[in-house]
Amino acid sequence: MPPRLSRPRRESVRRRLLEWYGKSRRDLPWRRSDDPYRIWLSETMLQQTRVETVVPYYRRFLERFPDLRSLALADEQDVLKQWEGLGYYSRARNLKRAAEMVLRDHGGRVPSDPEALGSLPGIGRYTSGAIRSIAFKQPAPVVDGNVKRVLARLLAEPGLSETRLWELAGQLVEGEHPDLLNQALMELGATVCVPRNPLCSTCPLRRGCAGAATGRPEDFPARAPRPPPRAVRALGGILRSRGRLLLMRRPSRGLLGGLWEIPSVPGDDPGTLVEALRERTGLGSRAGAALGEVRHVFTHRDLTLRVVELERDGGRKRAPAGDAEALWCGSAEIARLPLSRLMHKVLELAER
DNA sequence: AAGCCGGGGTA
DNA sequence: TACCCAGGCTT
Known part of the structure; x- marks a missing residue:
């Protein structure tokens, strides 16, 4: 399959995203540091969890476990206690276990290569890409719920596969400032290209957005009905x-x-x-x-x-x-x- | 590919 | 009420 975005189109989207992000980014705690441990922690807490929910947990967790070593040497019960109420508790157990592995196998330094990162429990394709791009400035793509929605609307193709989404994200992140580019994509999805009632009139990608052109951007991406609990x-x-x-x-x-x-x-x-x-x-x-x-x-x-x-x-x-x-x-x-x-x-x- | 895994903000 | 959130792991 050919790439869906021509090079000029790609460059245009990149430029508009970076410019918009420069003036529209929210001041979030984890955006004040390049410490890979802190980026890792924030990305783990943010899995399936809203930014506003995470902020107080992120602050408290760092007060209690300010660096990777303190987390690796901590008691699992204490780590879970800090996670209490945040949900998906395997995230906390995996993070603690992964910190132990990093301390033992990598001298306490978070690895930057995809093989080592991906072998750590709790680090999948998304989190690996987030750490590599945001902490280590590598052109590694991320596809989360936000990116998926932004790209699905930008292209407005009914059957956009996961494979194609990662491919597109990979093409977009190639170039300068992969950290800012990825965060811009996610920020746009979180604040403008939101699931319902998207703010298309203020969107930097409005021009050339196939989803907006249809008049029903909410229809993208197609959502699978979830069975009731x-x-x-x-x-x-x-x-x-x-x-x-x-x-x-x-x-x-x-x-x-x-x-x-x-x-x-x-x-x-x-x-x-x-x-x-x-x-x-x-x-x-x-x-x-x-x-x-x-x-x-x-x-x-x-x-x-x-x-x-x-x-x-x-x-x-x-x-x-x-x-x-x-x-x-x-x-x-x-x-x-x-x-x-x-x-x-x-x-x-x-x-x- | 699909099911499991929390909790809460929001319309 | 119903949706969905900066996903990962297991089968």
């Missing part, structure tokens, strides 16, 4: 002892991996909960009063968690099984553990 029920138990609460660590893999929660099981059966608790910790219990229900909607799951009191009934008959971690926590310990939004709702319920 599936409704599921679960049962959790509040088990207290001498002013403390039993919390358990979720497995590292999967939903809310590494975060802490009250003992919980899928379904609605108290017998299952009691049995699971005995299996995992050896603690005997029986279900008591109902405390209420907490509803929490994830991207693809609509969870209703019923919460009941548990009362101690019998001692440890066997040792805790597998890698299950359980802790009796006072309020001070609870404040130190990473908890999901769902679990914060549960603890509110339990306090009343």
Whole structure:
């Protein structure tokens, strides 16, 4: 397939983007540094997460872990605690693990070559391109949701493939200031070429934009319908002892991996909960009063968690099984553990 | 290629 | 309510 943009067209788009970005760029914390660690951190936090959401997390995280070494040597629990509420927690676990690898294999310096970068957990094609272009000024393309939308509208082709998008982004970034060019593309998508009601009248690429010419730029790119979150029920138990609460660590893999929660099981059966608790910790219990229900909607799951009191009934008959971690926590310990939004709702319920 | 993985801002 | 966000990983 031939390239979709002629060289003169490419140069025109590049020039207009760079000029627009020079006067329209937002003053964001991560734009005040070329430190590869800081660029990496910001790009990781920004994955599927809005700029306004990230800013306070980015500041706090850097206060706690100001450089790659401090992150590599940190406790994973502390890293997850800093990430608490930001979501997609595998990002935090991967970032911490990757920092360890960089410290061990690259002397603590973030590598600039695509092979080394791409082999780090949590760094895919986009983040690799962002670090290479923004931190190391290499002409490496990025295609995120913003770039995809800008290019899809600019060309207004129905079946624009991912391959072609990366190809186009690669042609555009070739030249001077790859860092500014990539950020200009993303900034335009975030502030002007927005998903709904794009501000075409102020867009530097208005002239020559096929999407704007159709009168319906919102139709690009074509969006796939997302199935509604599936409704599921679960049962959790509040088990207290001498002013403390039993919390358990979720497995590292999967939903809310590494975060802490009250003992919980899928379904609605108290017998299952009691049995699971005995299996995992050896603690005997029986279900008591109902405390209420907490509803929490994830991207693809609509969870209703019923919460009941548990009362101690019998001692440890066997040792805790597998890698299950359980802790009796006072309020001070609870404040130190990473908890999901769902679990914060549960603890509110339990306090009343 | 498609599903899983959070949480929140916005219309 | 529904969409979608500076994506990556797994199957």
